[in-house]
Amino acid sequence: MPAIQPAPADVQSILTEELLRKFDTPGPRYTSYPTADRFAADFGPADTLSVLTQLRDRGSTAPLSLYVHIPFCEQLCYYCACNKIITKHHERAGQYLEALESELALVVASLGTGRPVSQLHFGGGSPTFLSDEELTRVMRAIDSAFKLTPDSEVSIEVDPRTVTPARLAHFRTLGFNRLSFGVQDFDPHVQMAVHREQSFEMVCGLMRSARELGYVSINADLIYGLPKQTPESFARTVQQIGELRPDRIALYAYAHLPERFKPQRRINDADLPSPAQRIAMLGDAITGFLAQGYAYIGMDHFALPEDSLAIAKREGRLHRNFQGYSTQPDCDLIALGVSAIGRVGSAYYQNAKTLPEYYESIEQGRLPVVRGYALDRDDELRRDIIMALMCQGRLEFEGIEMAYGIAVPVYFERELAALRGMADSGLVELQERAIQVSPAGWFLIRAIAMVFDRHLQAAQDRRRFSKVI
Template sequence: MPSPSALRRFDIPGPRYTSYPTADRFVDAFAADTYAQVLEQRGGAGAGARALSLYVHIPFCESLCYYCACNKIVTRHKGKGREYLDYLAREVSLQVEKLGRGAMVRQLHLGGGTPTFVDDDGLRELMALLRDNFTLTEDGEHSIEIDPRTVDRQRLATLAELGFNRLSFGVQDFDPEVQRAVHRIQPAGQVFDLMLDARSLGFDSVNVDLIYGLPQQSAASFDRTLEQVCALRPDRIALYAYAHLPERFKPQRRIATESLPDAAAKVEMLSRSIAAFTAAGYVYIGMDHFALPDDALAVAKRQGRLHRNFQGYSTQPDCDLVALGVSAIGRVGATYSQNAKTLEEYYDLLDQGRLPVVRGLALSRDDVLRRAVIMAIMCQGRVDFEAIGAAHLIDFRHFFAAELAALDLLAAEGFVRMSQRDIEVTPLGWFFVRAIAMVFDRYLQADRKTRFSRIV
């Protein structure tokens, strides 16, 4: 268990490493034409040869949550969802034209915004569209993010009927005062009822998202939320630190800075959360994720099969990610791509019959090498020098001499164990795994001006 002093000392800004290089390194020179060539190359190699992950971004929300930093559009006009699905169909057609019809998909995730903003008929249409163009494997993970205020048992039953087997409930905090401060009122009883419904309907896994560091929160008030979450007993818990960046995210300007807990209170909340979840039998997966021992995520970590993509930790093989929708980020081969961030530009490009990709990155040899090291740290917690060296034709200790020297400080803290053969993240080091990975980030070492959320 990390001490409060260690949490304070290593409370530094750093990437979450859902990719390397991180999205702030994407360039406009990588656009639709480049991405089309990448898709054609993959399709030419055999569309069904390697499995895909598929991400669909639904940007709409019925109400504004003040803490939110997602790409979203706040509206109660359901017709906007109908129009958006029409444009998604156009994008799918353009992607499949290059990729080839029938590519196998092992992982599907609907994120937002609020995917359940779309009504049942719309979700049926969307899933039919995806099944017509891709092959969704029966044993795959099909997940959807849910605002508990937008669903009931019947809606959950419809999601199960459509093939979704994993749910993610956005909770953030059960405290009524905190909920009022962030403009997201949802009684705890509503979430508990939905959890019972999800269990009875046979969903494989239910995730709960929490945020600490919100306005009006205190360590004592968050303790009550932790107690309720442990009683709720979700299969997975994501515990995020709130990053207050009102200069970048307009909704956060409605939050008074003086209402936020100070750094010491945030450290205490994190420390108590870790203690509460581990005492309740949850396995610490890494960064801000916990899972019950028999959940697929915990099993994947024990077996060394954990992976990471733009949706976070994953049990699926490290496969290409095709992203659909406004602002969605994908990864195909040694490239990253991102769609237009505004609905107007996204629609305009599709009206022109063009893929809506506006930026991205083709990875260099050094990028691919460092990505392998960083993902080994973030997912397996171990870097095998010989394996990395053989795969990338380098002498690991020579190539990364400066980085290994920099790790001495973290080794002295007990975060890593180093030998002539490998680096291994210790149980304590998992709580600071982002700081360990940052040592190998060439871009971060060269430019410290980039703004990231804090590790704690």
Template sequence: MSAIIFPFNTQHSVLASPATPLALNDLLASYDVPGPRYTSYPTIDQCTESVGSIEFEDALRSRCLGGLRRPLSLYVHVPFCESVCYYCACNKVVTKKHDRVAHYLNCIEREAMLIARMGTGNLTPVTQFHMGGGTPTFLNDQELLGLVQGLKMVFPFAANAEMSIEVDPRTVDEVRLLSLRGIGFNRISFGVQDFDPQVQKAVHREQSFESVDTLVKAARRFGFESINVDLIYGLPKQNPGSFAKTLDQLISLSPDRVALYGYAHMPERFKPQRRIHDADLPNAAGRVALLAQAIERMQTAGYDYIGMDHFAKPQDPLAVAKRQGRLHRNFQGYTTQPDADLIGLGVSAISKVGSVMVQNTRELNEYEDSLSRGHLAMFRGHECNRDDLIRYSVIMGLLCQGSVRFADFTLWHWIEFDTYFADALKRLHDFMAQGLVELTAEGIQVTALGWFFIRPIAMVFDRYFHQRTTGQSKVL
């Protein structure tokens, strides 16, 4: 997925200057190179089979030592989809057979109980619960209700927990939305991607604007606290004219948040993408134009650019947290939640507790077989060392606050920043010369223009990226 960040104060938008767009487009094109999305650091591709359930259990048992009571986030991955979307790079199982669900849910229940036993006495209430996929709404209402109720019996949930679910608009109606609200979901995300019929046909995901409009209005009536809509730029058949109409339709929906991702075309890794014809994809300049078009249109409509791939209305808690310096980032993207330990359930799900990150097997049969035998299905992991933790602080400081204070690293990590990161600071020189970063004796500050390039700026401090740069999604 792609990402781009806009300045804190949109009144000083770099797009406001008529002389800027050409220079901006040139810069965007020059930094259109592979790079991580940094929902974690280190990124998941640094995991190896040498770290797994043993290290994870140790992390669970020690998570509250010293009186530290970190919040808990819970994620459930539902891999099932009734049809394949050609652009998709998620872990999924395409099937119309719903009889597979019961066994899968039993495995999730077993996994939850195994993990809860490992962390006996150390599991603080869940403050953030998210269901993703695949298509979570592949499950019927009774299955979803049973899953949520079962998890609440295993894990304590905070009374005000954020409970969100990803929804394919083609799989729900108003009655189902009301049921989701009754189950306890208070945040909802609609996967739209594009409203243009030709684009939808090219990616095998056809849905009318009218149907989405009906659902968004219903979600608002039913009291969902946050409504998000996902869009993707860089899809086949997209052009400035069609995308302008999609943006206008999106804005008419007035969602609280918008996630704008860049399509990462990697057919060698993701088989469904082989059905997309390269000739139908916009070129690099076309991608940049679509991105700049979306940013300008969303800001004109009054949305704040939060960071990486998120817009939000100014009064939305995400935008408020950005202005107040309370923004955080985890495997679900930007969040108002403070740094939390994450427990992931289901095939390919990722967990991160303390300094230990683990991932479940990506193969459904392997996942179900492991849980059926009473074993966790974790197949790889990573235990952060001191250098990882220091670099995490730098990268997240840049991504969330746009700044790094050297004194903080002397105080908390006992390092002299300019000595420890001498090589990285040299790599910042090009960004400084282009007016993207300001470097002073006190620290690093990303400029208004620099917010567009926050990912390549953060990559400067990524030790693993500079060791291996293949297999990453596009930066822009």
């Protein structure tokens, strides 16, 4: 059974500053296991073609998931760590879409046409950088290669500054039924500090239009820990989000890594909130959203009780993929575009991260894959355990032991010993034949999952990851 949903009044007593500081260490978000930092160049285009062909030859009719990466943005947001290209030259999209169509043809040549797709997501960058005609072009190419199921989730990430109600209406005609608005923060001082200015009124109008147009689900992304933020200012943003009533909320912690992400060097370190302020923002935001009636899904996701994500959480049917928590069962993911990451069978692959390298591969008639990873049996075992903990909040030993032919207490003797400290802190309950995540543990689920990450435990440097809080 999933962990019990905490009451708003209980959050502050559960999430003590002492507890958060104790487990606030750098670690992965586990949208995959092993994580992308484990991918290597010895897995390339030929390996990817091989797993695509194997998928075709298996004759499975299970629906696929499809991800399309659009890297362009008109304006630089200083906090951003995504793979993006800043340009106001919209004509650059033409060459990119030609390459995208060529990549799609290469994939279909191995995979076959007409495979069902139950999940299609456009990410970036800013996918809404594309014009209505360009988005139509991409969707037509996808429709000619795949078959979207009647109940498919078709989503797009939206920069509110690049769309109008008329554009949202056009997206509906293309089949999009889910939107994710990049909000981050409504405070004007914070917006100026991160170079992303968009008013509450603008976002409010767009969300209202989206509802009138019949979008099934509307998500709002927020970030805490940004420059100029205070617990008081972020509490106002939380209140305003509650007024907008999006179906889902993603609350991310800002990871300040200027040595890795050049845009973040424009942020003045002195403007960043203190660790104590970050902890207060997180606790207040969780309390605020729960008080507004949202269900806490896990890690950084909230949803209204009637949303399919909240229902899946209550029924123990939650899943996790590269887009975060999902209602869709674990399935093969076909990724298209620069830097995109896919998963087929027991292998991950990632495309080239720069446009010149991406274009060169396409022009030479080969998939633009530059690295990947083939999971071994231990990886598959640990992936199942990590996903069970992160999605169901419980690990039953019997199922794992039957599937892998191991004895959990023996195979994971060291990991279970490490969990005892977390049990003493109230994050998990170590039962005779199971591990149960507590209400407090849901808020620190990344730290619990990290115990079973063999690659992370062997790593000498974790600074490439964001902190848990």
